[in-house]
Amino acid sequence: MYSLLLAIIYIAFISLGLPDSLIGSAWPVMHQELQVSVSYAGIITMTIAGGTIVSSLFSDKLTRKFGAGLVTALSVLTTAIALFGFSISTHFLALVLWAIPYGLGAGAVDAALNNYVALHYTSRHMNWLHCFWGVGAAISPYIMSFYLTNGQSWNNGYRTIGILQLILTAVLFFSLPLWKRQKDTYTSDSTTKALSFSEILKLKGIWAILIAFFAYSAVEQTTGLWASTFLVTAKNIHPDIAARFAAFFFLGITFGRFICGFIADRLGDKQLIRVGTGIILIGLLFILLPSSQTFWALSGLIIVGVGCAPIYPSIIHATPTNFGKEYSQSVIGIQMAFAYVGTTFVPPFFGWLASVTSLAIYPFFLAFFALLMLFSTERLNQLLKG
Known part of the structure; x- marks a missing residue:
């Protein structure tokens, strides 16, 4: 069964x-x-x-x-x-x-x-x-x-x-x-307990994980939505190739999650989040390289996808451990809400910001949210230890 x-x-x-x-x-x-x-x-x-x-x-x-x-x-x-x-x-x-x-x-x-x-x-x-x-x-x-x-x-x-x-x-x-x-x-x-929204928001470490989930969702959605435009405009890559590799970003997430399944139980959720964030930053460095060859930017996009792969599942899976089984549904519900806020509002915000500055800020923008996510998850780990 x-x-x-x-x-x-x-x-x-x-x-x-x-x-x-x-x-x-x-x-x-x-x-x-x-x-x-x-x-x-x-x-x-x-x-x-x-x-x-x-x-x-x-x-x-x-x-x-x-x-x-x-x-x-x-x-x-x-x-x-x-x-x-x-x-x-x-x-x-x-x-x-x-x-x-x-x-x-x-x-x-x-x-x-x-x-x-x-x-x-x-x-x-x-x-x-x-x-x-x-x-x-x-x-x-x-x-x-x-x-x-x-x-x-x-x-x-x-x-x-x-x-x-x-x-x-x-x-x-x-x-x-x-x-x-x-x-x-x-x-x-x-033993389960129903919590009001105000009670959920008072849980130890809750704001750290909500910010982390918001930041991760901002990275994933902004990367996927603006990848083609960035590659064409900032890297002078042909639109057909750019569109193909923007799709490869999502394939990188899917493939990365398949691979992570073999190592997830051994590494644990916290370590997977750290490793994933490190891979995202490496991918962004590839995108930043001032090379005339398109290989680096295109490869960097796929690497960012692979780095994103374990983070969302790991944050979700760690919730019962971090906040208790009796509170996990309440916490996961509000985590999801913050994730949707990130996917809904941050990509349009980037579009506006790029319009008044330059699309070249794309990797820096993503790096900011990736580091914010890592800082928040590490802060949560410290709070739960104390």
């Missing part, structure tokens, strides 16, 4: 990644058909982000009341319904409205599933599970591309992903007895 539930959770992580890259891959066609500006994609993504922040903050209450298995199943169902809503939409306003349940479902399942894994499985599985998220995020653009290159509508791409989510929903509902047999802290353990 342990192995069967673990396999279902792996599939669920693929599901988490499936919707995440759909808008980016389809928007060049979508905005033309909907007759809106290309910049309107930001309205949809901000709406989704708002939903994920809200549902992350309330994930603790939901998980305590319904259990991790049911919350996961209902959240995936909500996301599937939203995807079907996207598939029948013919007006931009309809997309914005469907983006609300899209975000609410994504945030709840993300927090509930990550906490369940942190409580019941090893660091190795946490890294591999997040690797499977990358598999899902990589699959959906290919599905969308299949329809677009064959002269079909982007609506079909959303419909197909929605069908896959519905199939997973059915699997999750059938698997609910397995979740109950695996000890669920939030339905069977009387």
